[in-house]
Amino acid sequence: MVDPRTEGAPELYAPSPRPRPAGAPRPPRGRPPGTGAVVDCAVYVQGRREPPVDPMEALDTAVERGGFVWLGLFEPTEAELGAIAGRYQLHPLAVEDAVYAHQRPKLERYDDDLFMVLKTARYVEHEQLTATSEVVDTGEVMVFVGAHHVITVRHGDHNDLTDLRQRLEEDRDLLCHGPAAVLYAVADLVVDTFVDVVEQVQDDVDELEASVFSPERTDDIGRLYQLKRELMSLRRAVGPLEVPLQKLSERPVDVVPEAMRSYFRDVLDHAIRVRDQVGSLDELLSSILQASLARTSMADNEDMRKISAWAGIVAVPTAIAGIYGMNFEFMPELRWRWGYPMVLLVIATACLLLYRGFKRNGWL
Template identity: 80%
Template sequence: MLRPRPAGAARPGSGRRPDADLVVDCAVYVDGRRIDPTDPHDALREATERDGFVWLGLYEPSEGELAGIAGRYGLHPLAVEDAVYAHQRPKLEQYDDGIFMVLKTATYVAHEQLTATSEVVDTGEIMVFLGANYVITVRHGHHGGLTALRRSLEQQRELLCLGPSAVLYAIADHVVDDFVDVAAAVEDDVDELEASVFSDRRADDIGRLYQLKRELMSLRRAVSPLENPLQKLANRQVDVVPDAMRSYFRDVEDHAIRVRDQVGSLDELLTSILQASLARTSQADNEDMRKISAWAGIIAVPTAIAGIYGMNFSYMPELDWRWGYPMVLLLILTACVLLYRGFKRNGWL
């Protein structure tokens, strides 16, 4: 889970000064080609002079580290605060000269067997500042690195020629594709639990079902709110997003809606499986109670007869008869057999 850091504090364990060793990667893109700037501090000026844009990648910056960058790029202070402390829901905010978008990332945590305490879905965040000549990505979490995505995007010159919004599209598409993979992996866990619940063996699956439902809720909180920001990018006029990019965002929106529906269906299926598991548990308890009651009824017959003859009265039937003792044993055996057959026929045993 993500934890907020105190204001002005560097990332724990980084051993770096504010605004030092902060940049994961920085490059200027002109006509779809990468140009490494001579000085990252002058990357924006170089991108503006060449009519290109700069992509600046950051990882878990502190407030002090991001303050200097925010001053150079003119980032809105409210957006900077959100980028530092994370724990935001997916959203899109438009400011005077740019936009700020928050995306939740998710990855599937592999496990040999699902237990009542297994971590299944791990989430993080990517914040994107987008302006006319810059893209700044701020990543939180131990997964969702963008290095491979950047390298892949640099092979698509025509897409990069569309400007900074092409980077935002590529990130959104990458995040949604990860959602699809996580949902498919969680679906395998749901299938395993469904088979376990309806198998002949007795197993306590309620704890595992509840844990998977909780983990699926984390994925749902990452996927569901994303539809509205993508819809704005695809259908509404946003100054820093050219019309040529709207079809790309509509495609991502379509994928996000499909994975949202898939996650919703998995949640409903888990609810049904949980109810079925509770019903089977209740049915098994009733069957056990019937068996206990049946055996108690059978045992009550010899107990009652032995109790009567154990009262030691002088005038009791058949006390002086030679065959009285075997006759009583035969009576007990016959009564027990008849009761057993009756309970067996009625399904109590």
């Protein structure tokens, strides 16, 4: 067996870190330096995992034994995935999408192979939602599906597929359906994760709704807008997934057995439910945002009424003092002994009457 590392191929496995040579490409963000792109590689025959094989020889082993190889990659570089693509005859356009990520969910067919992009999501825990809180963190999983191979390329430090592989290896009947079973399991895991994320976002929406309609005056507009933006990223991950799943569940595809269509229909039903939940939360946030703006406007109007009422009350003594401050010789009650107390009494009476009037009308 020829070791690809000794033949100039990029390093796929790296059990121990080593210094990066000058001019060598840096590892992708999120992957520790010195670690290889291959997370796991195994050949499955009749639903049973075979002894370990080298990624470059796994395809020949799978074809020879009538099984398929599942190769899992984590944030491979262009050179690393290029070596794999050459061996597994992956389409260059799909390889480019898998390396640079930031793709929308989609399903594309290249000759007899399928290439599917799925957005992953993770709820970011936080003590209190603020106007700058990150609520939803998104990543990507790309899946190459052929007659004898399935290659998963993961971007992001969440939605690890190790546990999924272990669960599938315990379900031999499902693995007997070939690479399409892995594609179904990955899609099902991604959609189930969406369900969990939506439920946790629902708690944030409920907390904001309670805050907006609480007796205390709060400023929740910034937090509402931030949560609405985070929900939009989740909506972009869930919404476009409906069309690819619909194709897999309804249209005949060579690498997807007919028996697997019912599985994809189940995933499609879950994805539609999540899409509807996200849409409902978005509409609810819009309503809460409008209610918050209306409540803020009402509070401002109430403040203006109070200010105007007090200004009207203060205007009475100001006007009387201004009249008597003009120092004319002939003024009402200017020579009267009780003129000054009388003016003060008039001012107090007028202010009291105005206060009672404003209070009765709800301005104070």
